[in-house]
Amino acid sequence: MANEGTSADLPWQPPTSVEQQLYDAGLNSDWTRYFEVLAGTDLFLPMSRELADAVPGRLRFSPFHHPDVKGPCLPVYTRGMLPPPVADQIFERCELADLAKGWPRPARWLAVNPGTPVETFLPADPRKWKRRARNGSAESPLKTLWTGHRTGPMAHGLACGALLMVNNGAIWNHLGWQSGGYSEEKELLRAWWSVTGRGQWLEILERLLKGELISPAWEFVLRVRQAMIQEYGAVPDPVGWREAAERVLLSRTAEVVDRTGKPPEFDLDADIALAHQLIGQVLRYEARFRADGLMAADECVRSVLAWDFGRASCMARWGLGARLGELAETERAVLHASEGARQVYQSWGDYATGYILGRCLHFDSEEFGDWYTEMVTVFRILTTDPESPWLSVPWEHPAVDLTER
Template identity: 40%
Template structure:
């Protein structure tokens, strides 16, 4: 028989389950349900710690989280405070099972907390971890998390910082991470560094600040969609209703003529207008827009990514907490200037993301905005139902 043991400790008044994972573990511990604890862990992110300088040097760094015959991991809500020489590495029960080298070691989860769990790691235990992990992640692509709306109970829940983090919630839900966490990691230190390096060309604090400034200026995305949307918004203000499609197209051509833009610019804007109209029709059918609604602006995509870019930069230690928080608050304030509600913001974000990546396929990229939109608009525990758009 394999051994798993949840050690029920006295719950102090200062301790509370930080995320849904810790809450589910606490409930299983309260029932004396060791199998239930293991099922929760099988679907959860786990975190260990390694030396930062060894990660920076490249290659695998040995875990520092080994003590008294145990490899120590923590669920994300029980991560340790940030330490200069040590960084977090994300893992899972399945990953640990596949790489476990020493059957004499045990696994200790969340030591010193009311949701502490001790697991032996003999070959039959590892097979069980793999089996439960496969069930927990069924239907989820390898190396990805399921889309989830996760709230950190001890994170910002009101005020400008919470509002700004809420503007990044669409991408946080897509990535399956907590929307209101501004702690040591987003994913983990090494993976966040790799994301910034490979997708953003960002390896230094200066790189990060330049990209952050570009996002907050809404200048990271292509210019043509925003140009066309601004022309339509100007006509809408003047006429009181959105213009007919042909009037919008003609007004864009005239505006480009006034700017002495080349014919190729008009051709591109006309192509973008056709794409925008197709996406808006689908948005109305799926509830991303109300009947007759149109997208006000697509700058939400840069602002929403800017919130997460700030979190990645803080995780990768390219900026401090105060700088990251200021950028997030600024992104929230800019979003309020351009939109009148969470729903409007969401439609703008969705359009910006889809114009950039979807290729008019209405496939996985489309699902990556529609599902998080619905979760955030419907879940009363999430930021869009608990944080007012207006201050």
């Protein structure tokens, strides 16, 4: 086994804890620890985009020759060592167990992060790797790119997607996104968003940034309550909130009739019933939020626009990984998500409860199942882990002139 470390003249900053652990284990010839880390993390195979599109869903190996070892080498990269996305070359995600199962016989070496300061060559031994793969050390769900954005407006925009990124075990601040692997990113966009092309991605991204994918009814009842808080200086009781929402709906209906001279095309009774139902749901979720420590006794959810802004922060990166967009487009979208969030919310906690309520109204149906409990777990990580952006990236920061980008 060979390990190339840093030189004294060229200090090297590991991009994530994985590369740091691999470097330390290799430097100390602790190969048991090295394989524990390697087996517990994602590995990425370089491949041509043309080949991946022609034969989707299959790992293709591209061995190369290195002057320091004899025989073909199969290159893989850890998450933090992936280069910025380019149009023609992509990376497919795999694990050590996948390599052991489908190892190409001509290859003599597994080259981990070749051409980098943490380059390591491992003799091909698929049988041993199968055993090693069972003992992978679990990674923290909160993953940080130490060499990425950790302060400033861009970090803020990336952190707007942290609830989802941490829940998915992805790096929260990886702007040059390709961490799911090219084919996986394409499939997830298709399956979850029906996005299969650039135009669809741009449309979804724009709607998320405008807050157009959340239900207008959700935001309506919350805005009624916020207006009452601003007017009366206190959170209204449930009866008063329901009555106010009903009055607004009646007033809007009257305006439509006066303007058109015709009965409304919508069902006013159904809209009132829905508003009453939603108010009840919001109150029950907020009671659970308080019981689980997500908000204080005197707090309430301001808005659910965070549900769209947070997904926009992630969608901008997913599109880059699927090669539907360019890095500059991703940067602009992330900054727009940050700006939109700061115009509505006052803190990370304020933002978080809006995101979680939106997610629960969309998926959970008051079951308080995984859609909710996952967020409680991630919320606690993001409010306690020393590496959390919510503890290091201030909510407020100088506005960015987005017209220049």
